[in-house]
Amino acid sequence: MTPHTRPDSPAGDAVEIVRVRKEFGAAVGVADVSLTVGRGEFITLLGPSGCGKSTLLGMIAGFVTPTAGKIIVDGVDLTEVEPYRRDIGMVFQSYALFPHMNVFDNVAFGLKMRRLPKAQIEAEVRRAIEMMKLTGMESRRVRQLSGGQQQRVALARAIVIRPKVLLLDEPLSALDKNLRAQMQVELSDLHRKTGLTTIFVTHDQGEALSLSDRIVVMNRGEVQQVATPIELYRTPANGFVASFIGEINALPKARYERAGEMAALVLPGVGRLTAPARAQWSFNDGAEVQAFLRPEQVRPALPGEAGANLLTGTVAAHIYQGSHTITRVEVPGIGLVETRVTGAEIISAHPVGTPITLSLDIGEAVLIAA
Amino acid sequence: MTQRRPFFITFLAPAVLTAVILVAAMFEVLQYSVRAFIPGALDVGGFTLDNFTRINRPIYWWVMLDTFYISFLTAIFSLLLSYPVAFALVRARRDWVRSLLVSLSITPLFTGEIVRTFSWMLMLGSDGFINSMLRKLSLIDMPLQIMYTRFGVVVALVQFSMPVMIILLATAISHVDRDCEKAAANLGASPGAVFWHVTLPLTLPGILSGIVVVFAWTMSAFSTPQLIGGGKVLMIANLAYLQGFSVLNLPFAATLSLIALVSALGSLVLMKSATSRIEKRLAIA
Numbered sequence: 184m185t186p187h188t189r190p191d192s193p194a195g196d197a198v199e200i201v202r203v204r205k206e207f208g209a210a211v212g213v214a215d216v217s218l219t220v221g222r223g224e225f226i227t228l229l230g231p232s233g234c235g236k237s238t239l240l241g242m243i244a245g246f247v248t249p250t251a252g253k254i255i256v257d258g259v260d261l262t263e264v265e266p267y268r269r270d271i272g273m274v275f276q277s278y279a280l281f282p283h284m285n286v287f288d289n290v291a292f293g294l295k296m297r298r299l300p301k302a303q304i305e306a307e308v309r310r311a312i313e314m315m316k317l318t319g320m321e322s323r324r325v326r327q328l329s330g331g332q333q334q335r336v337a338l339a340r341a342i343v344i345r346p347k348v349l350l351l352d353e354p355l356s357a358l359d360k361n362l363r364a365q366m367q368v369e370l371s372d373l374h375r376k377t378g379l380t381t382i383f384v385t386h387d388q389g390e391a392l393s394l395s396d397r398i399v400v401m402n403r404g405e406v407q408q409v410a411t412p413i414e415l416y417r418t419p420a421n422g423f424v425a426s427f428i429g430e431i432n433a434l435p436k437a438r439y440e441r442a443g444e445m446a447a448l449v450l451p452g453v454g455r456l457t458a459p460a461r462a463q464w465s466f467n468d469g470a471e472v473q474a475f476l477r478p479e480q481v482r483p484a485l486p487g488e489a490g491a492n493l494l495t496g497t498v499a500a501h502i503y504q505g506s507h508t509i510t511r512v513e514v515p516g517i518g519l520v521e522t523r524v525t526g527a528e529i530i531s532a533h534p535v536g537t538p539i540t541l542s543l544d545i546g547e548a549v550l551i552a553a
Numbered sequence: 554m555t556q557r558r559p560f561f562i563t564f565l566a567p568a569v570l571t572a573v574i575l576v577a578a579m580f581e582v583l584q585y586s587v588r589a590f591i592p593g594a595l596d597v598g599g600f601t602l603d604n605f606t607r608i609n610r611p612i613y614w615w616v617m618l619d620t621f622y623i624s625f626l627t628a629i630f631s632l633l634l635s636y637p638v639a640f641a642l643v644r645a646r647r648d649w650v651r652s653l654l655v656s657l658s659i660t661p662l663f664t665g666e667i668v669r670t671f672s673w674m675l676m677l678g679s680d681g682f683i684n685s686m687l688r689k690l691s692l693i694d695m696p697l698q699i700m701y702t703r704f705g706v707v708v709a710l711v712q713f714s715m716p717v718m719i720i721l722l723a724t725a726i727s728h729v730d731r732d733c734e735k736a737a738a739n740l741g742a743s744p745g746a747v748f749w750h751v752t753l754p755l756t757l758p759g760i761l762s763g764i765v766v767v768f769a770w771t772m773s774a775f776s777t778p779q780l781i782g783g784g785k786v787l788m789i790a791n792l793a794y795l796q797g798f799s800v801l802n803l804p805f806a807a808t809l810s811l812i813a814l815v816s817a818l819g820s821l822v823l824m825k826s827a828t829s830r831i832e833k834r835l836a837i838a
Contacts, residue, residue, distance in 0.1 A: 293740035
């Protein structure tokens with residue numbers, strides 16, 4: 184199958200969102216968001232519900248009119264263009280398949296609206312159906328399809344029109360866990376095969392991390408950070424991003440002190456945690472900072488281990504996950520700290536209610552000015 | 554373990570009583586329809602099937618056909634006029650527009666049939682509102698004959714059945730998945746194409762049930778054709794009335810009523826099977 188890249192597509196960015204704003208009465212749904220999406224890029228809008236990601240997607244599709252700002256696709260300002268003249272494909276959360284049409288007619292709808300010759304419609308629809316592994320189901324009613332199959336029909340229907348951009352509005356949220364994992368793989372296959380510029384909306388950080396070239400983290404209508412999944416996980420820009428992406432321990436606010444090559448965090452009532460200073464820790468001496476540590480950056484101390492970054496607390500709970508165990512430890516002055524270790528030994532070695540000493544890898548922590 | 558009587562059994566008693574009386578009355582009509590007519594007397598004679606053979610005359614067939622025709626026209630025009638109202642009622646952005654439309658379409662249900670029909674007589678008569686307006690505007694010299702015509706009867710019946718049609722259509726329209734319409738627009742369908750290819754087919758069940766209900770309802774119309782038709786437009790109920798209360802031929806009136814009932818039920822069954830076939834074809838039952 185030939186890639187769906189449009190031969191007429193000009194060079195440059197596929198989508199430019201310029202200071203787009205949407206107000207609903209007094210409430211601000213999207214607050215002056217600017218974003219460029221490269222051609223062929225898979226970009227994810229990630230955030231909790233109500234963060235404005237779906238509103239932003241609706242504005243790109245043309246269903247929501249921005250209060251201010253511009254939406255430019257392939258160099259053309261589409262802000263005032265009707266949805267049906269935009270050539271933007273979209274997969275809806277509910278799939279929104281036409282219940283009164285069979286699979287073939289659902290997929291053919293966009294091409295029929297474009298008044299293509301019958302033979303061409305037939306050929307293109309067959310290709311899309313084949314690509315989405317729906318061959319043999321052309322005459323099925325959409326009600327007779329499983330969730331995964333409906334998902335594929337929705338995708339086939341959106342890509343068959345060779346859209347300039349493909350929008351995916353939480354398309355996996357209605358599927359069960361196994362199917363979701365499978366569809367993630369298929370989405371990324373589809374993206375590789377078609378090379379379509381894709382904007383994916385989700386509140387599931389796992390989906391975002393595994394699928395995206397770049398992730399746009401949104402909260403309360405504002406963009407918090409735009410970065411690759413790895414950057415986002417390793418160097419979150421702020422506390423919101425740090426806590427939204429993956430599991431993380433947020434330590435209480437601390438005073439940052441710098442002494443030569445060493446940095447220290449002074450936690451009132453707890454003590455000093457130290458580590459070799461890192462380049463990105465450009466805080467003034469005495470600045471107030473907050474440290475974020477992934478559970479894998481916290482481990483039970485070895486017997487007889489001594490050092491600066493040890494904290495003692497009481498085991499509050501073990502959450503056994505098969506390959507690893509997450510242990511919650513109540514540390515006086517800090518609160519619950521999660522540690523993540525391989526295997527299940529920790530459960531018998533440190534029963535719930537017994538004391539445990541934890542070693543914190545402060546050198547890997549994310550420090551954010553508080 | 555003792556099983557307790559469901560509490561609602563008691564509350565069903567009035568319904569059961571009504572049903573029993575209704576069935577008894579139907580049997581009485583059936584019983585009358587096979588009795589001989591004794592002219593000049595309210596008493597009826599012995600068993601006969603003459604009433605049914607008498608039906609087989611062109612004049613009665615015409616009244617039957619006319620009843621079907623008027624009911625059909627009423628259903629169709631009621632649909633055409635109600636759809637836009639129902640659509641606006643469901644989709645209007647402003648609350649007050651919706652409330653206004655709801656009250657405008659529902660209030661006619663609370664005025665009696667006679668009152669409404671009388672209002673139409675004031676509207677449609679030779680010196681009625683329409684004719685005097687048209688004459689004042691010098692659009693016509695002679696008053697248009699609207700009263701005592703099939704047209705006049707259909708006009709009044711359409712207005713009479715619109716509230717029910719609007720309610721049925723509004724229900725169907727409100728059940729249309731807006732995402733389907735958005736998806737169609739996203740795939741390149743203009744607003745007109747979205748309506749034609751998505752909204753209309755998805756509201757077809759409501760359209761069909763609206764037609765069936767209004768058709769059946771109009772089949773039994775009495776006072777509207779009686780007053781506006783003035784004896785010149787006869788529907789089956791008017792014919793039965795004429796036979797029963799002018800000629801006092803109660804047996805034949807009973808036969809006509811029975812035929813009206815059977816044909817109304819028959820056409821309902823036919824339409825219902827046609828609708829369910831269409832709905833099955835569209836897979837939107």
